[in-house]
Amino acid sequence: EIVLTQSPGTLSLSPGERATLSCRASQSVSSSYLAWYQQKPGQAPRLLIYGASSRATGIPDRFSGSGSGTDFTLTISRLEPEDFAVYYCQQGGTFGQGTKVEIK
């Protein structure tokens, strides 16, 4: 069973700063199955990135994904106020535990 470990648990940043979120798999996974989601309080998760690096429809280009094998990264180049949320990585039926991006 694959385990996805996200770090850090919480990221405290200011608007305009760069956010770098990590997702590490317990064994090598196919990049084509690696997705990232954003979830705001009281809302359903929203797809951001699929295939490790492809942005979903309507997702701003400040969001980017990268990585392969066991190490994947979601980068938000310049945080906007609406980006403060929890982010999850996913591979098939496995989700990471989430990274909360909060306002510093």
Added chain:
Amino acid sequence: EVQLVESGGGLVKPGGSLRLSCAASGFTFSSYSMNWVRQAPGKGLEWVSSISSSSSYIYYADSVKGRFTISRDNAKNSLYLQMNSLRAEDTAVYYCAREVVVVVAATRYNWFDPWGQGTLVTVSS
């Protein structure tokens, strides 16, 4: 507009049963695998179950195997989750999600999109 709307959540006693529904619209429901994902209060996402487009392939998380049953009615564009022998630890918001599979240059991609708004299941005496 592609949309998923869950219903059927509520308060149930331990050992009780509940049936969740997910109504799909805006896409060809019968062409997609569907999933249930839950989120306990203040916790992360946990995949629960999936069903293929024609119901040929069904999978469950170990935590619900033998107690939950996923099904679908393609004629009604609906997905279901029958939950029996409910426990306190089943308390969560339950989301249905469409599984998108795309093959590009012999590489298979998949992800969940969209998700419904969720329905809350509370198991408590």
